[in-house]
Amino acid sequence: MPNEDLRSLICDLARSFYDLGWVSGTGGGICIRDEDRVVVAPSGVQKERMRPEQMFTLALDGSIASRPDDPSLRPSECTSLFLKAIHLRNAGAVIHSHSIHAMAATLLFENEFSISHLEMIKGIQGMGYHDTLVVPIIENTAHECDLAEALEEAILRYPATSAVLVRRHGVYVWGADWVRAKTHAECYEYLFRAAIEMRRLGIPTRFEGA
Amino acid sequence: MPNEDLRSLICDLARSFYDLGWVSGTGGGICIRDEDRVVVAPSGVQKERMRPEQMFTLALDGSIASRPDDPSLRPSECTSLFLKAIHLRNAGAVIHSHSIHAMAATLLFENEFSISHLEMIKGIQGMGYHDTLVVPIIENTAHECDLAEALEEAILRYPATSAVLVRRHGVYVWGADWVRAKTHAECYEYLFRAAIEMRRLGIPTRFEGA
Amino acid sequence: MPNEDLRSLICDLARSFYDLGWVSGTGGGICIRDEDRVVVAPSGVQKERMRPEQMFTLALDGSIASRPDDPSLRPSECTSLFLKAIHLRNAGAVIHSHSIHAMAATLLFENEFSISHLEMIKGIQGMGYHDTLVVPIIENTAHECDLAEALEEAILRYPATSAVLVRRHGVYVWGADWVRAKTHAECYEYLFRAAIEMRRLGIPTRFEGA
Amino acid sequence: MPNEDLRSLICDLARSFYDLGWVSGTGGGICIRDEDRVVVAPSGVQKERMRPEQMFTLALDGSIASRPDDPSLRPSECTSLFLKAIHLRNAGAVIHSHSIHAMAATLLFENEFSISHLEMIKGIQGMGYHDTLVVPIIENTAHECDLAEALEEAILRYPATSAVLVRRHGVYVWGADWVRAKTHAECYEYLFRAAIEMRRLGIPTRFEGA
Numbered sequence: 102m103p104n105e106d107l108r109s110l111i112c113d114l115a116r117s118f119y120d121l122g123w124v125s126g127t128g129g130g131i132c133i134r135d136e137d138r139v140v141v142a143p144s145g146v147q148k149e150r151m152r153p154e155q156m157f158t159l160a161l162d163g164s165i166a167s168r169p170d171d172p173s174l175r176p177s178e179c180t181s182l183f184l185k186a187i188h189l190r191n192a193g194a195v196i197h198s199h200s201i202h203a204m205a206a207t208l209l210f211e212n213e214f215s216i217s218h219l220e221m222i223k224g225i226q227g228m229g230y231h232d233t234l235v236v237p238i239i240e241n242t243a244h245e246c247d248l249a250e251a252l253e254e255a256i257l258r259y260p261a262t263s264a265v266l267v268r269r270h271g272v273y274v275w276g277a278d279w280v281r282a283k284t285h286a287e288c289y290e291y292l293f294r295a296a297i298e299m300r301r302l303g304i305p306t307r308f309e310g311a
Numbered sequence: 312m313p314n315e316d317l318r319s320l321i322c323d324l325a326r327s328f329y330d331l332g333w334v335s336g337t338g339g340g341i342c343i344r345d346e347d348r349v350v351v352a353p354s355g356v357q358k359e360r361m362r363p364e365q366m367f368t369l370a371l372d373g374s375i376a377s378r379p380d381d382p383s384l385r386p387s388e389c390t391s392l393f394l395k396a397i398h399l400r401n402a403g404a405v406i407h408s409h410s411i412h413a414m415a416a417t418l419l420f421e422n423e424f425s426i427s428h429l430e431m432i433k434g435i436q437g438m439g440y441h442d443t444l445v446v447p448i449i450e451n452t453a454h455e456c457d458l459a460e461a462l463e464e465a466i467l468r469y470p471a472t473s474a475v476l477v478r479r480h481g482v483y484v485w486g487a488d489w490v491r492a493k494t495h496a497e498c499y500e501y502l503f504r505a506a507i508e509m510r511r512l513g514i515p516t517r518f519e520g521a
Numbered sequence: 522m523p524n525e526d527l528r529s530l531i532c533d534l535a536r537s538f539y540d541l542g543w544v545s546g547t548g549g550g551i552c553i554r555d556e557d558r559v560v561v562a563p564s565g566v567q568k569e570r571m572r573p574e575q576m577f578t579l580a581l582d583g584s585i586a587s588r589p590d591d592p593s594l595r596p597s598e599c600t601s602l603f604l605k606a607i608h609l610r611n612a613g614a615v616i617h618s619h620s621i622h623a624m625a626a627t628l629l630f631e632n633e634f635s636i637s638h639l640e641m642i643k644g645i646q647g648m649g650y651h652d653t654l655v656v657p658i659i660e661n662t663a664h665e666c667d668l669a670e671a672l673e674e675a676i677l678r679y680p681a682t683s684a685v686l687v688r689r690h691g692v693y694v695w696g697a698d699w700v701r702a703k704t705h706a707e708c709y710e711y712l713f714r715a716a717i718e719m720r721r722l723g724i725p726t727r728f729e730g731a
Numbered sequence: 732m733p734n735e736d737l738r739s740l741i742c743d744l745a746r747s748f749y750d751l752g753w754v755s756g757t758g759g760g761i762c763i764r765d766e767d768r769v770v771v772a773p774s775g776v777q778k779e780r781m782r783p784e785q786m787f788t789l790a791l792d793g794s795i796a797s798r799p800d801d802p803s804l805r806p807s808e809c810t811s812l813f814l815k816a817i818h819l820r821n822a823g824a825v826i827h828s829h830s831i832h833a834m835a836a837t838l839l840f841e842n843e844f845s846i847s848h849l850e851m852i853k854g855i856q857g858m859g860y861h862d863t864l865v866v867p868i869i870e871n872t873a874h875e876c877d878l879a880e881a882l883e884e885a886i887l888r889y890p891a892t893s894a895v896l897v898r899r900h901g902v903y904v905w906g907a908d909w910v911r912a913k914t915h916a917e918c919y920e921y922l923f924r925a926a927i928e929m930r931r932l933g934i935p936t937r938f939e940g941a
Binding site for chain 1: 860861915
């Protein structure tokens with residue numbers, strides 16, 4: 102897909118994520134990789150009103166390959182975190198959501214979110230219905246960029262995960278391409294919300310047998 | 312309605328179901344029957360971004376009558392389940408929803424979901440306000456196609472039902488045509504959500520008299 | 522406003538009410554009065570897909586002044602109830618909502634819904650912030666038309682009300698014109714939802730003083 | 732930005748706020764300042780159907796600089812409150828939301844809403860992740876304009892706040908321009924909703940240490 106279209110796609114997806122409540126208050130974001138380039142939105146902009154000409158294109162080392170004309174724009178603060186998933190997992194796209202369900206899930210679990218025996222677990226790469234889905238939770242930091250080290254550690258310690266939760270903050274989700282990253286993000290969102298619902302109804306999130 | 316229009320209609324409905332939270336993460340789906348043909352979406356695609364040229368047309372025995380040009384596409388994994396409702400109930404359309412309310416309802420009931428004395432029950436074919444609406448719940452399986460036998464059994468054991476819930480998964484709903492299938496799906500969705508709300512408020516879902 | 526425009530307006534409003542969850546499963550509806558005529562939607566149609574040419578125009582005695590070409594269509598089953606509010610309260614429009622919040626509110630109160638000291642109460646004609654808003658609740662019946670007598674009684678017994686709740690069913694709301702009926706419907710919806718939220722949080726819906 | 736565009740922008744934003752549930756029942760509103768002028772919507776109109784030609788332009792002392800042709804329209808009842816934030820905080824835009832989460836938050840706290848250690852706190856000007864965000868709560872009055880004095884007091888007593896909650900009513904939020912006011916409004920909305928969710932799950936809103 103040419104860069105032009107990727108830029109429009111990011112704007113489209115960001116608008117859709119805004120409607121889902123994932124990127125309100127200029128929080129959250131998305132990047133999409135195109136071979137040795139990564140297209141990423143600027144920092145602190147309104148996610149539902151972004152325009153293609155506001156996008157940055159980065160090299161894989163994070164250096165800026167092309168930038169928007171508006172000199173006040175800087176690349177998303179999530180960039181160093183996005184690059185971790187790209188380098189360590191060969192991600193084709195990374196989504197950062199501030200969904201209230203992702204955030205609340207980190208209040209209900211200690212070091213790992215875990216859930217089993219829900220059909221939507223199948224939507225996560227490599228996972229089946231009977232598997233226990235585990236998502237590591239890292240502690241939040243004062244500055245987004247300071248999360249990069251903890252994110253890297255969690256990715257290395259949980260080689261099967263496609264997401265890392267950040268305590269009292271949200272979640273980073275990735276996939277082999279933007280479609281799979283988005284599918285993952287929708288499945289995790291459902292599972293976080295389901296876990297909260299189950300907790301409220303007094304039902305354990307890990308199935309203990311019939 | 313010509314097949315062309317049915318294909319567009321499925322795309323429209325899928326987008327609307329995505330907005331309702333029924334088919335996120337590429338889960339869920341819909342098929343519409345047109346005499347001896349069934350139009351069905353491909354497996355694993357983003358439901359809110361489907362295009363008419365991606366649709367399959369099947370014969371009633373499930374064999375492919377026409378297929379999209381894209382060779383990577385396969386018919387929805389729900390197909391064998393859709394065909395059960397078509398053959399056993401003469402359904403004109405079948406909707407499979409992953410709604411979190413349908414899923415959560417299966418956590419609150421053993422073998423049957425049941426609710427009575429709600430106006431929306433009237434929206435289900437053959438049911439009145441004072442009737443107790445019963446929806447059988449079948450156990451989930453590792454693979455969607457393995458559900459077909461249990462679905463058939465449930466349909467035969469509950470001749471009045473227009474829906475079957477799947478534990479920790481979602482619901483299959485049908486009707487004589489796509490309008491009635493969609494109306495059913497909306498009514499069941501409302502009733503599943505109402506049951507969860509009533510449970511939280513400590514109100515029994517089966518009315519026991521004034 | 523000419524009848525043509527009223528028909529389009531009803532379609533627009535019904536689509537908006539569908540998005541709000543007030544008229545799913547073909548339940549609920551709206552009528553708008555234009556001097557000695559009442560424009561009303563047909564019964565049992567999908568509210569988010571209605572077209573102006575499907576509308577009925579009635580005289581104030583309920584007789585059909587003009588009807589859609591499609592012979593299978595009948596006027597909304599709510600018609601006799603709509604006419605009660607028109608005759609007894611000189612309503613310019615009546616909205617019938619199946620909102621789950623309206624329905625659930627009838628499970629939390631005996632004969633009257635009541636709430637006080639919420640800003641949104643001011644949106645109801647004749648009510649101030651410190652007033653206690655009371656909405657009578659009538660019992661549901663097997664057939665919608667059988668509600669007409671109980672609705673009339675409630676309207677007469679509660680001369681200040683602009684709405685009547687129907688147990689385990691929904692609510693009828695009216696106003697002097699369609700704008701005020703819609704404003705009322707939005708305020709009542711908010712107040713029903715607030716009452717459920719307050720009940721869950723253990724806060725009384727009638728303020729008992731500081 | 733020319734006044735023409737500001738008028739359209741207010742209509743756009745109001746429609747979006749309606750979809751978010753902030754301005755239903757004609758409640759809530761927004762004003763945007765343009766140097767020595769303030770564009771404000773009329774009182775009591777449907778927020779999702781406003782048109783640019785219905786807007787008022789005021790001088791900073793609240794006098795009307797230009798008004799809509801329709802003689803029945805009056806400036807928003809929030810005007811005197813909007814002007815407080817403009818004069819005392821040099822606000823470039825003020826948003827008044829009737830969000831049910833803002834309203835419910837005032838039922839859970841006495842004189843101040845407070846929350847700490849949530850990422851979305853960073854979205855509020857001058858606040859970091861480890862800070863405790865405090866929002867003063869003033870008591871509601873029978874008439875909106877009577878709130879002005881209490882709002883002024885709260886603004887003066889809480890020099891760091893960008894919002895004031897009104898008991899059983901909603902919230903006033905501002906920012907240096909319309910983008911920052913809207914970002915603030917989204918962050919506060921998230922935080923009010925998070926507080927309610929946390930209260931339900933038995934989690935304190937002020938973090939007391941690991």
